[in-house]
Amino acid sequence: MFIHECATRGIEPDRSSVLGLLGYPADTEPADGISDLVDRAFELFHRTAAPRGISTVISVDEFDTIWPGEGMNDPEAVLGPIYPLADRLALSAVTLGQEVSDTITRLFDENDFAFATIFDAVASGGADRLADVMMQAHLERFDPAGEDPPGIGSLLYSPGYCGWHVSGQRALFRRLQPGQIGIELLESCLMRPSKSVSGVIVTGPVEIHRFVPDFGYCANCATKSCRERIASLAV
Ligand code: SF4
Known part of the structure; x- marks a missing residue:
């Protein structure tokens, strides 16, 4: 079991990726008023985030008992044929901590919608960076x-995505015990906290991660993020 803490500077998301989450096309700067809110959201992120992570290496045989979850995975789930070919697997969970989530809730409760939405985007980008x-x-x-x-x-690879049913979280949590870093x-x-990311880190030949994303469930996928993830792997 490995518990990791890091400074918020190390997980600050790219400004361009935050603007992308807010719907701004690449290389587009928002008007001054919005740009100031983005700057404030980054400052608030550094004041409120308390990044932590936990991971543990497990064998393919052990993941065989976690992967089926509660029997609701899609028969074409991406991870199914990938993980048995892995050289190494590790369960992982990370969180920005409860103060970030509480702050988002408070901002929406106060009807500060513009700033709340921007801060939520910064936090989402930060959670993804923390997972990296x-x-x-x-x-x-x-x-x-x-x-x-x-x-x-x-x-x-995370429960809730690409055919791995979100109920798979229960088996993952039973084995990893992310409560040790405050994730419920x-x-x-x-x-909870909402800005948390869990999953299994799959290490193996680059080829095992490559697939054509034309499964039935891909029709409802807005991000098609697998393309960028696969492309990020060095050949
Ligand atoms: S298109 Fe979307 S749902 Fe389909 S594999 Fe890629 S990321 Fe997953």
Whole structure:
């Protein structure tokens, strides 16, 4: 079991990615008033976030008992044929802490919709960056440079995405115990604090991560984020 803490500077999302989450096309700067709100949201992020992560290495055989979850995965779930080919698996969960989520709720309750929406976007970007930093810290346990060898790639796969049913969170939480860093699993299988990310880090030959995203459930996918994730792997 490995618990990791880091400074908020290390997980600050790119401004361009935050603007993208807010619907601004690439290379577009918002009007001055909105730009000031974005600056304030970044300042608030650094005052409220308390990033932490937990991970544990598990065998493919053990993940065989976690993967089926409650029997509701899509038969074409992306991860199903990938994880048995992995060289290494690690369960992982990260969180920005409760103060970030409480602040988002308070801002919406106060009808400060514009700032609340922008701060929510900064926090979402920060949670994704934190998941990346946690994966990097995990890789550094095996290579001081924190890099996979040539031809090897690591990606995080999460319950609730790409055919892995969100109820799979329960089996993942039973094994990983993210309560140790303050993450609680709600009856709905959502996490509290809300700005948390969980999943399994799959390390193996780059080829095992490659697939054509034309599964039935892809029709409802707004982000098509798998394309960027696959492209991020060095050949
Ligand atoms: S298109 Fe969306 S749902 Fe389909 S594999 Fe890619 S990220 Fe997952």
